[in-house]
Structure formats: structure tokens, C-alpha cells
Amino acid sequence: MFSILIGLLLAFFDYNLVVFEQMKIEDERSQEKIVLSGLELDNETCLSAVSIKNKGTIEVRIRAIYVANSTTTTLLCDPSTYMDTHIAPDISLNMSLPTGISFEPDAKIIVATERGVKTKEYEALLVFGPPKPEWEYDPTKLYIGPLMLQFDAFWYRRTRGDGTLDPNDPWHPGWSIPKGFGYCAWNITIMNIDDRNITINRFSTFNVVPNDSPSNQLPWYLEPTNQTGLTQFLPVNETRNIIYIWADPKEPSGTNRPQKMTLPECTCMVFLTFFGVFHEHDGTTTTYAQTIPFEAAITVVG
Amino acid sequence: MTTLKIHSNCRALSPIFATLIILAIVTVLFIPVFVWSTGLTAETKSFWHISGEIATERIVIEEVNLRGGIQNCTIYVRNIGKTAIIVDDVFISSPDGSLNIYEKADFNTEPDSVVQGDLMTITVSDLGGFNPVGNMTYTVKVFTSRGVGDTYQVVA
Secondary structure (H helix, E strand, O other), rough: HHHHHHHHHHHHHHHHHHHHHHHHHHHHHHOOEEEEEEEEEEOOOEEEEEEEEOOOOEEEEEEEEEEEEOOEEEEEEOHHHHHEEEOOOOEEEEEEEEOOOOOOOOOEEEEEEEEHHHHHHEEHHHOOOOOHHHHHHOOOHOOOOOOOEEEEEEEEEEEOOOOEEEEOOOOOEEEEEOOOOOOEEEEEEEEEOOOOOOEEEEEEEEEEEEOOOHOOOOEEEOOEEOOOOEEEEEEOOOEEEEEEEEEOOOOOOOOOEEEEOOOEEEEEEEEEEEHHHHHHHHOOEEEEEEEEEEEEEEEEOO | OOOOOOOOOOOOOHHHHHHHHHHHHHHHHHHHHHHHHHHHHHHHHHHHHHHHHHHHHEEEEEEEEEEOOOOOOOEEEOOOOOEEEEEEEEEEEEEOOOEEEEEEEHOEEEOEOOOOOOOEEEOOOOOOOOOOOOOOOEEEEEEEOOEEEEEEEEEE
């Protein structure tokens, strides 16, 4: 009777032991996480190696690599048969692949561990990276059109009554200007990002519009770099400074007066308006116009 | 008149024989109890053993190659439990609810049995009357000889 009881107890404890072992396996499995981090090509047509990173908290062993395309899912290999595929946590491993496996951008690479945890990714994403968004927001480069404004390169400076720049006053950052500053010029930095050269004319303006009283807006007209044609040439892919000085479009006679900052303490929006022509590749010109709103306002301070 | 006289110093059986007879009776009576109890023990031990094997039998379907218009199917099954496995049944259910059952004779397994960590390739070379349709989702189930299974959904 005693031996029978012993046998029963042993069987029961043996059962408990195996259940505990299985729970341990499940626990280890839940700690596994792998990601595909790269795919190498040998001559842009065949796969040569795959990189796998262990993102889990336990060591893994890679046991299978598959390729799935639109027509079939194939077991490529068990890399553990020709190399050590144990990967410690937070470590990457580069595993060579059998030769002759064609690169198919739309196919998926699937990697599985010994505990049956998988990861999969498209081959194209691993080789070329994720697609970049078509437009990345950059508040320093806000533009809709061929001229791109650099918002961090924006200044003002005192002018004399005849419109010439005051040599005793340097350029100040343009985001705030003292109230009653008087005659001043604005200097902005733009880049022609079109594939055609542009010539802007004397009607291009720098408009300051008070938020509280938009009708009191003040325009500053272009100071042309070409004093003969009263224009400014903006070549492709080059950065240029544009200076605005005048209260009216620059006249050939040079009788203009400069614009004066007369606004009270306020916050203002700024709009840049450009008029001119595109120089087409065939030598002709076409009309060009563009408005650039500033991302932030300038402030007239006391 | 006859008088019955009992002789107090005369015994029918000796103490030795009496003890032997008692032992024999007890032994004979204990035989069925012994047989019953040992059988019960063996059954209990067997129950715990099988329960342990089932508890530690665990498979994972890693990948399934099932494509529309193709009359065969390959299933990759990994044993992640302590117990060696033998696959007995494969079920493929269609989106419309129809179930296709493939028994041991209908497919090949390579190898026949796998231990922990190893991969088994199940090849159903002929799906019979079942014709998978492209871009439809099918559910594949694989069961071992002890009834342990796993499920995988695949887009044909």
C-alpha cells in the first residue's frame, strides 16, 4: 500500500513538473520579440544577407527564414544549420542567405525563432527604407511657389530720408521693431527653387498688416538691384537677399521716398508679394506672381 | 441417560494451523483488493502521464503556402513543446464556412515526428475537390495525434 501511494505521488509530482516546464516555455516565448532591421543585396538582383535585431528581453535563436510573394511562400533556409543564430537582447545579427534568391520588392521576408515567434517585412522597405512623406513641414521654409523664404534670415535697418541705408545702424533681427522707428528698410532671404530663372520687378512688396487694424497696412517696395530695368534677377537654386525700402514702386527718376514705420504698438502679419517673369528654357518669358505669408508675426514694441 | 461431557484440554486445531488459516483467508480476501488498487494506480499514473504529455505538447503554424487556383498546400509547423508530435489532421475552412478535412493518409509530413524546436513540413499534394480562390482568407488548422492544434489564417 505504501508503494502504491508513493507511485501515485510520484506521478502527480511528475505532472506538476512538466506543467511547470511548459509554463516556463510560454513565459519565455512571451518575452521574445525580433525585428528585421536590414536586407543586403549582392548585385541589386539577389539577396545576400538579412539583419535581425532582438528587441525582446530574452535570448532567441533564429530557426527559419521564409519568403512570401504573390504566388508562393517558400522556406528559404534554417540558418542555425550553418551558423550560430543565438541573439542576445538588444543585439543585431547579420545572417547570410543562400545564393540565388532574387530580390522582389513586393515580397515579404519572414523570420521565425525556435519558440515560433515571427517577424515579417517587405523586402523593398528593408532595402530602401520607409517612404518619406511628400511634404515635410519645416516652418523655416514655408513656401508655395518657386521662391522659398528663409524665415530665420530676416532683418530691418534704419534708412535716411533719401532712402539710402544708414551706415551707422546695423541690420537688426526683424521679428520686433521699436515703435516710431522712422524710415527703415527690410531685408529678407529667399531662394529660387524653380528650374527657371526669375526676374522680379519694382512692384514686389513687403506688406505689414496690423492685426487690430488691417486697413493701416504699410507696404515697402523693392529696392531693385538692376537700377536700369528696376528689377532683380533670381537665378535657379541660389539664395539672394531682397531689400525693401520705398513707399511707392521705384521710379526711374529716383524721386521716391522711403517708407516709414509709423505703426503703434501692435502685432502685425507680413505678406510678401512678388511680381515678375519666368525665364523659360526656350528663351521666352512668362508672367510670374507669388505671395508668401510669414509663419509668425512681427511686433512693433514700445 | 447420556451426559455430554466437554473436555476442556482438547483442541480441534493447533494454534499454528489456526494462524495459517487466518492468513490464508486474509490473503485470499486481499487479492481482489490488491488487483483493484494496483489497476487504479496504474490508470492514475497513466492519466497523469498523458495529461503531462498533452500539457507540454504545443505546436505553432509558422507559415502556410496556399494560393488561389493551386491544388496543393504546404504547411510549416514548429514544435515548441516538450513532447514529440505527430500530426494527424489538417483542416482548411473556407470563408463560406465549408470545411475540408485531410487525414494522415492525405498528406505527407517531413519528418514524421519532430521534437522541441524543430520544424515539420506538411505537404497536401492534392486538395481534392477544394479549389482555393485568390485573395480570399482561409483558416488552416493542424492537429496532433493527441488533439493539440494550432490555427493560422492565410490569404490565398
